[in-house]
Amino acid sequence: MTKNTDQPAAVKNTAVSIAGWPIQQVFRLLEYPFSKIQRGVGIQGMPWIFLLPNLIFFGIFVIIPLFINFAFSFTGGTELFLSNRVYTGTEQYRFLLDCKTFGDPITCREDRFWKGLYNTFIFVFFQVSFLVLFSLITALILNREIRGRGFFRAVFFFPVLLSPVVVALIWKWILLRDGILNAFLVSIGMDKILFFVSPEWAMFWAVFVSIWAHMGFYTLILLAGLQAIQPDLYEAAEMDGTSKERVFWRITLPLLWPNLLVVVVLALIKGVQVFDEVFVLTGGGPGTATQFIVQYIYNTGFTEQVQNFGLASAASIVLGVILFVLTMLQLAVTRARDNG
Amino acid sequence: MADPGVETKNLVSIILARRGRKKWHWTDIFSYTYLALGIFLMFGPVLWLGMSSFKTRAGLLEFPPTFFPLGQIELQVEGYEKPLLLFDVKMDDGSTRQLAQIRRIGIVSQMVDPKNPGEKFKIPIDQRTKVREFRMAWENYRDPLERFNFLLFLKNSVVVTVVATLVTLLINSMAAYGLSIYEFRGRNAIMLFVIGTLMIPITVIMVPVYLVVTNLGMVNSLWAVILPGAATPTGVFLLRQYMLTIPKELIEAARMDNASEWTIFSKVVLPLAMPAIAVLAIFSVMWRWNEFLWPLIVLNRTEVYTLQVGLNAFQGELDVQWHYILAMTVVTLIPVALVFAFLQKFITTGIASSGMK
Numbered sequence: 001m002t003k004n005t006d007q008p009a010a011v012k013n014t015a016v017s018i019a020g021w022p023i024q025q026v027f028r029l030l031e032y033p034f035s036k037i038q039r040g041v042g043i044q045g046m047p048w049i050f051l052l053p054n055l056i057f058f059g060i061f062v063i064i065p066l067f068i069n070f071a072f073s074f075t076g077g078t079e080l081f082l083s084n085r086v087y088t089g090t091e092q093y094r095f096l097l098d099c100k101t102f103g104d105p106i107t108c109r110e111d112r113f114w115k116g117l118y119n120t121f122i123f124v125f126f127q128v129s130f131l132v133l134f135s136l137i138t139a140l141i142l143n144r145e146i147r148g149r150g151f152f153r154a155v156f157f158f159p160v161l162l163s164p165v166v167v168a169l170i171w172k173w174i175l176l177r178d179g180i181l182n183a184f185l186v187s188i189g190m191d192k193i194l195f196f197v198s199p200e201w202a203m204f205w206a207v208f209v210s211i212w213a214h215m216g217f218y219t220l221i222l223l224a225g226l227q228a229i230q231p232d233l234y235e236a237a238e239m240d241g242t243s244k245e246r247v248f249w250r251i252t253l254p255l256l257w258p259n260l261l262v263v264v265v266l267a268l269i270k271g272v273q274v275f276d277e278v279f280v281l282t283g284g285g286p287g288t289a290t291q292f293i294v295q296y297i298y299n300t301g302f303t304e305q306v307q308n309f310g311l312a313s314a315a316s317i318v319l320g321v322i323l324f325v326l327t328m329l330q331l332a333v334t335r336a337r338d339n340g
Numbered sequence: 341m342a343d344p345g346v347e348t349k350n351l352v353s354i355i356l357a358r359r360g361r362k363k364w365h366w367t368d369i370f371s372y373t374y375l376a377l378g379i380f381l382m383f384g385p386v387l388w389l390g391m392s393s394f395k396t397r398a399g400l401l402e403f404p405p406t407f408f409p410l411g412q413i414e415l416q417v418e419g420y421e422k423p424l425l426l427f428d429v430k431m432d433d434g435s436t437r438q439l440a441q442i443r444r445i446g447i448v449s450q451m452v453d454p455k456n457p458g459e460k461f462k463i464p465i466d467q468r469t470k471v472r473e474f475r476m477a478w479e480n481y482r483d484p485l486e487r488f489n490f491l492l493f494l495k496n497s498v499v500v501t502v503v504a505t506l507v508t509l510l511i512n513s514m515a516a517y518g519l520s521i522y523e524f525r526g527r528n529a530i531m532l533f534v535i536g537t538l539m540i541p542i543t544v545i546m547v548p549v550y551l552v553v554t555n556l557g558m559v560n561s562l563w564a565v566i567l568p569g570a571a572t573p574t575g576v577f578l579l580r581q582y583m584l585t586i587p588k589e590l591i592e593a594a595r596m597d598n599a600s601e602w603t604i605f606s607k608v609v610l611p612l613a614m615p616a617i618a619v620l621a622i623f624s625v626m627w628r629w630n631e632f633l634w635p636l637i638v639l640n641r642t643e644v645y646t647l648q649v650g651l652n653a654f655q656g657e658l659d660v661q662w663h664y665i666l667a668m669t670v671v672t673l674i675p676v677a678l679v680f681a682f683l684q685k686f687i688t689t690g691i692a693s694s695g696m697k
Binding site for chain 1: 382511522527548552571626
């Protein structure tokens with residue numbers, strides 16, 4: 001791997017020198033106005049000047065929308081502009097959360113929302129468990145003294161960089177009725193399976209493809225955690241003649257545990273927001289079998305004939321609450337990891 | 341002469357030889373099996389995409405599919421406008437001839453001898469096999485560039501990626517500078533605010549951001565994709581952590597020399613923070629190139645589609661033209677593959693150290 005280390009550096013240097021010139025000119029141009037400003041506000045004011053552009057962007061595209069979101073969720077109608085919208089109080093929430101029995105989406109007034117929530121729950125349950133399991137196995141194997149470790153790490157990592165649309169199209173092409181997988185099934189004497197017609201298969205492949213695409217990321221984090229474990233611990237265990245299985249349960253797993261928790265929570269946060277790959281792969285179908293909560297928000301707010309922004313906002317606030325709880329959990333486990 | 345049995349034994353022991361003369365454990369066998377399966381499962385689909393993207397439309401419809409792009413040979417026969425497909429035909433007398441098909445009616449096909457266009461035959465279709473050759477269907481790549489808006493999508497994606505990355509790098513590095521070099525009242529509050537925004541994903545505020553973008557008159561312009569995500573909290577955080585490691589003495593020395601704050605930022609701190617900026621640049625390029633949900637919402641006209649949105653629109657059409665879609669998918673994948681090939685180390689260390697992607 002030593003050969004490869006100077007290669008990125010060389011690429012970087014040429015890239016920097018090519019892209020650098022115009023950028024330098026821009027910085028030179030900005031020199032004058034900024035020294036003027038500095039004369040005006042003094043050195044104590046400068047941090048705020050440097051922060052200003054970023055804060056303006058945060059304000060316009062994150063903070064203001066956050067408040068508008070609440071306002072939207074208490075209004076009805078199809079107007080986009082807030083001033084034209086009718087105040088409806090908590091009606092959107094009451095509509096959204098009106099269920100006879102919460103376990104069964106069909107008994108809810110807005111059954112699509114509950115179906116989405118229910119689907120998301122099933123997806124997240126399977127996706128996160130198998131994602132973490134396979135990431136752990138892969139990280140453990142990549143942490144061993146194997147030949148071509150860098151190569152294998154790249155093999156498992158590269159799908160992380162692919163766009164969700166590309167990932168979905170790659171797999172859609174394999175899973176089509178006349179795709180290669182069905183050709184294989186026929187060749188071993190089985191019948192073709194229409195993967196996107198059966199709700200169970202569609203969900204299976206949604207989970208599978210999303211694990212395929214994201215596994216490398218979590219593997220990398222776990223690998224970093226494994227490499228942080230002191231080698232003398234393993235050496236001591238080997239001296240004592242401890243079996244490999246015992247080393248795993250008594251040394252590796254307990255020491256990796258904090259990282260594993262972080263990975264689980266990160267995967268949960270990402271999993272709840274699943275949309276891109278599955279939307280391109282199955283379109284949410286068959287029926288609503290793979291329609292998740294983000295797609296519900298997207299459909300309600302942007303694709304339906306009647307764009308129901310109020311309902312979409314209310315639904316996204318429900319999603320926001322779920323994510324908030326998960327994020328608090330993330331903060332807690334990250335803090336525990338970094339302190340302990 | 342050496343005994344071949346000894347040689348194979350040596351070979352096996354060389355292959356199985358391990359550092360430190362450790363014995364083989366079941367986990368070793370498991371590991372290598374897992375890795376072999378891993379290569380197949382991770383690379384296989386991409387390889388299959390690449391191979392398929394070079395097949396003709398007719399080649400893609402074949403079932404079972406062939407691995408290599410084999411195209412059926414087409415011949416220009418005198419007296420016929422369109423090129424005809426070539427078949428090997430088993431004749432009634434047991435001999436085999438190469439004939440071109442004029443048309444097919446049910447289970448019988450009308451054929452002609454390409455060498456002697458006057459001679460026509462009626463052949464049952466089960467007596468013919470396609471004559472194929474290895475042929476890369478480059479037209480899958482050429483046609484979308486010429487006929488569809490694909491070149492436009494490509495241009496839009498490049499514009500979004502480049503402009504958004506430059507804006508992100510500029511405002512994020514400025515903010516990081518403000519938060520790392522100075523000590524001022526409210527710094528911790530701002531830092532908390534930045535980390536707080538890190539936790540508000542676009543999925544939660546789609547509707548109101550759409551309202552803001554509409555208010556600013558940016559719907560169906562590339563700015564609607566570029567600007568909302570420009571101030572990444574991830575970037576501020578990453579750059580700030582790095583800039584904190586820059587020695588304070590350097591900045592003090594520059595101030596002694598009467599350098600303005602902007603000069604210190606652009607001439608002293610930025611060059612030193614280059615490794616972190618490079619990581620953010622790579623991340624930003626990938627985020628923007630791959631972005632899907634937000635462009636899908638704000639870009640509703642074909643002229644402003646990015647590659648991702650355009651690809652999705654193509655695959656959602658009633659008559660899906662897979663031969664074009666596969667080729668365009670490959671084109672979409674290439675920049676990312678290049679970034680990965682050259683900058684893998686940067687990316688993996690960036691992710692491993694920050695826990696973000």
